[in-house]
Amino acid sequence: MTNYGENPQLSYNKYLKVQQLIELQENLALPEKHDELLFIIIHQTFELWFKQILHELDATILYIRDRRIMRAVRNIGRVCEIEKILVNQFKILETMTPHDFLLFRQELKPASGFQSTQFREIEFLSGLKDEKLMQFFDEEFAIERLNKRFGAETLHDAYFGFLHNQGFAVDNFETRVESVIKIIRDIEQHSEEFALQEALIEHDELVSHWRFHHIKMVERTVGGKMGTGGSEGVGYLQTTLSKRFYPEFWEARTRLEIE
Template sequence: MSKGYGGGDAVPLSYNKYLRVPELIALQECLSDPAHHDELLFITIHQTYELWFKQILHELDAALIAMDEDRAAAASRAVERAVEIEKVLVQQIHILETMTPISFLGFRDELNPASGFQSMQFREIEFASGLKDEGLIDNFRDDEFASKRLRARYDAPTLGDSFFAFLRRRSLDAPADDPSLPKDDRQKLYGRRTRAALEVLTHFEERAAEFRLAEALISHDEHFQLWRAHHVRMVERMVGSKRGTGGSEGVGYLRTTLDQKFFPELWEARTYLDTKHGAAGCPFSGVTGER
């Protein structure tokens, strides 16, 4: 009982103590006064997202370590768990649609200028998955805690970096990106990574471990994109084309994010996949690596 459960040895551990339920249910502080009925839902949804984001980061970190240690099954399981959570996150968006648009406007002004755009953990997931935008760190300049975490993620290898390093150790030609090279040379490296992904897709039985991991990663990418698609639809249904509380154009801005991909090589490899590859020994010459 020395972990701060607050009971001392005489009081047995209970559900409420272990999970800190009293503290947890005291964390939803409505800003509207008198409290608007729907503001509790709005806060609960966002806090729930942040808890799941924390768990996703925990799984992605485990996957990164496992890949670096050549433990493909452990890495796949971690990413697969993240994907199951992401399925819940997509569904959760729609709970918000039980709020009427006029109800939301009843407390929306109180949120200004806070916005999901400032979700530190969402950006951490993006960075760890390969979508790094250094400019975003600047949005957290007044928040030392967030800036430090984002800088660390920005400087750390991504899931894609670790996945392609893992493929290299499994004798595939999947070179790391090198930002110091001219664009054309980087494009060639990208093409070679795409070919490595194609090799895994073609020989999915011989390369079952690589294939399972690649599929888990593309599912993670797909479910993040699905979340974006459901979020922008819900936002339009709720506020139309109003500007966002975070100051962006709103729906117009969100639409520009819909096609962002964590692992473009895994998607592009599908374009070049051909049933003849297995029999003909993978003629890679058709792959240009153009993005």
Template sequence: MTDLPGTAELTYGSYLELDALLRLQRPVSEPEHPDELHFIVTHQAMELWFKVMIHELYRVLPCLADRQWARAVTRMRRVNEIFAAQTAQMQTLNTLEPSAFLQFRHALGTASGFQSVQFRVLEVLVGLREPGYLTQLASTSSGVLPFDVTAALAVPSLAEVAVGVPRAAGADDWQAVYAEPDRHAALVLLGEELLDHDRMWLRWRHEHLCLVERIIGRLVRGTGGGSSGYLEGRAAQRVFPFLWDLRRQLTLATEKNTAKEPRR
């Protein structure tokens, strides 16, 4: 920080290091395209929110391990609100006309959102750890996973921890929790926040897919070599499939019990 406490009066600008922050937008198109600033700021803002989400998820995990359900709910709610805000910021790029983007796209070289290490950390932290995906990810980083991704893999994922939450709280499984919501109120609230987090992933991937197709078209290779075909393949991924499946289980159990009731 430029002005440290004790050496100068702390101001809004010095606390946020605005002089440095506002110098970080450096358009590369020549001549400079007026829409490139929006493109840069949007992605920088998204990365800043990724940073906060990672920070908060690392705080959620010990809450679950220590059975601090209320704190876990609060922190997951914050993550979800941030995810919603971040998605909304990404959607502002829908105002970027395809012809405008094409005028400075060539200047980006191979720079691509696929190279976002923080996004990959988020995926790994929540539980998207398929061996094939990790191998593919390593292939884009000279055969070695980025350090921060490796660090995230060293801790249990949110999905792995969430599976065992009911038993840690004295219930058999998530179906038992939802079957008696009043008895397990804190866990139901937690389950709903986790499900909302999964919903936010689905929404983010859908919005990202639509954004890509809106600007460069379907199945066109992006600057990093990927295409909307790859995005389509990952759009329906679920972080907590067991929380979605228990809805089916509850419905089937209810229908079975209803069928057993004698008709009057």
């Protein structure tokens, strides 16, 4: 009997490249420190999920362009579920004591999460582009990826482009806030616009939760120490808490009144 499409060479380990995957964790500290493996695996899993988030958000932009709004909403829903897991993942790292971290922290300098290219890509793709951040990257693959993202359409552009095509005014911040208010006032009349807006504000809010939980985890582990990347640490991270992908959505809540 012919098994169409079956590959006798294939196995679980080959398909998922498990051998390569579990060889990718290299401790720096010698003699080996027990918690360094957890530290590496946590960061690698974050980066894998960041890759999946970028994959979903890239597809979302295409769906919005094609006016396939329910598809776009579902994709962002998946991103949000991943983000909830990522926020909780910090709890695993909090099982490492401040002292056990210090046993290998020195070896990490000057590496830092600040150099996470994919994290910046998520910010850029979502709608928050900050050219100043580009100067901190010097690896070729990172510069190439960030330059590409910097010039590309964002989810913010895609959402307000969609509203424009639906007849809403979107030419400046004020008119965009007014359009958001109109949608919130009559969600049945503007159900697709509202559903997409809700999905995006959830993504925005969950990234804020990520920032907050990261800071609390950092504080619990290293207190007010300077970061391995050279910043003042928690003090710097607190300045990022006010970052928003869709300021128009938040401003609309402030201005909304009953008609």
